[in-house]
Amino acid sequence: MCEPLSVLCLAAQDVLLLSRAAAAAIRDGGDLKATLARLRTAYDRLRLTTSRLGGQDIPPTRDNLAALLSLRLSMLEARKHAAIVRRWLERHDDPDFVADALLGVCWERRRDPVVLLGDDTSDLVAQLRARGQERIIVCASQATAVEGATVVVTSPFEVRAAVLCCSGDQPARAATIKRCDDAVTKETVIETNRMVQEALDGQRMCANTIDVFGAVWIKQGIENLPIIAAHPTIDLLRDSFAGLPAVIIASGPSLTRNIDQLKALKGRALLITFSHSLGACRRAGLVPDLVLALDPEDLRYHYDGTDMTQPEASLLGATIHPGVMRLPTKRLFTFAANNTIDSWIYHGLDVNPMVATGGSVATSALALAISWRCSPIVFVGQDLSYPGGEVYAKGISDDQARIVKRDGHDVIEGWSAGYAAMATVGGQGGSAVVLREVDDWHGTGKVPTSFQFDMYRRWMENVIKQFKITAWNCTEGGARIDGCEHITLEAAIAKLPTVDARVGERLDAVAFDRAASEAKMRSHLRVMSGQIQQAGELARQCTRLFHACTPAGARGARRAMRKASRKIQAIVDQMPYLVLANQAHLHQRTGLDPIETPDEWNAGASANYQLVLESVAAFGPLLDAALEELTPAHRRAA
């Protein structure tokens, strides 16, 4: 039998024997708790070995076939025993049994969260902790600390935030939810379940985005540091627009229908749009007040033909393409488009321009309008769907894009050359869209939407409900957004109070000390530059020692290696951007087991030093260039 298969069979055999023992403990009155603890550990080992089976080349021999079939039988039998244990445990209310029933045997106790609802959770939390469960979210009537709980929150919406905040190894499974007292209604359980599922979807999407864009964000973020330091951040606008109506002009196809009416609102409301909608605004002769952009690809084609000194301000995410960051504008404000992920950028400036992004520019615009206390918030062009297969409004650079059928799949075709060029960053071009149907704006029919649009819509619905926002959906097409009043733009214009928006004046009133900001950024950059040089030296040292450690016997080298490893870990811990840039590579090595596969694990450690060295080579010169650009002499020359 080949080696990986024999390791797997041994792990499966352990699981089977302990499953039998657990069922026997029930039948004969043995120590079920201890057996389940051992069974969970056996499953942890099985998880590691199973994940490696797919990549193995198993020779087609009779022995290997017999081993695989025996493995299947073991799993089927283990499942039968697990079902017996589960049924028995669920008939008992003692927290000791409840904890076992809740955690099961396959649960990833370190990674996946458990959510408990109710005020009477402390015993169960203690039992879960005793079984090695790490992430425990308690949702109670009051946010009073519960010993052993990771966090205590007070609403399903906050449970969602708590799941989203699980950093490091991201949860992959729907959390197990347990109602711990009778006051918790069935509706609350259902709502919490929905929120947890949304958070997990969001986490998954976020992880994929970091894998794709992590390195680009860091590179562009560093290149943008001098511009960021020279301009105010959006947190300075916190009180600028309170009480002002905000109109969020999105780029959906229905915008073509009513964009002409928006000119009537110029000066009466805060007109917020996105870079992608600029073409439609230009076509309609509408000058928006604020233009928002945050995606890291080269979006300059969105701005083609638009005089960006006309809108009152550009609001740009800190990791946007440096070319976009350097376009001429009347005023520029930057923000952390990736929320806490961008904290390394603003860390040294003592500012906190975080926006709850929700994953798209549309959700970010809503989050901004809410944080500014604008009211009402009016949506136009917010289709969040593909009515009639159309994707964008007329005038937008990609207005020829349409959903078409190719080989039985729905795909978007007709992108502009600008999109095609930028799609190479994220690899989005030409991929199939899985469509689903949702209620339409009129509430009488259905409209096709994508997973992403659907997720953004649900995010909007959640925040509108949670923050009790007065929101009007005046898209007059596309998907229905629950929590909004669905009225025509004409009706909205008639209803809106007559106010003098004076957006330019409000923006000019922002107090910003550029010299102080640049000085802070210079010292921030000096620290970053020193850290990256030190990390580089340590990575070189670790690589040398790593090779000196093999073959076994070089005890001195191994001791030195351990010392250097600790040092490099300590310095990398202070450089979150280094980890972010390499997330995709690091994911591939998650779950390597130093006991089962020491060679793979060792190779992984060595490869990590190489990643540090590559990052030093990529980002070190950029940090130096950013520092140079910020020196007073360079600024004077510019």
Next chain:
Amino acid sequence: MNETTDDAWFRLTDECAEASRQVIALILKDVPPAEAWPVLIRYRTELEHLERR
């Protein structure tokens, strides 16, 4: 859902069974029928025995 999902109890067992099924399908094409046949018959017998229990 009081209030436990099946994940906690069966997911990994099912994943492992599925992974082995895929590998079996892959190698079965190359194992000579004369060698594969007795092994498959024995598996079928044991499976029936397990299902009856």
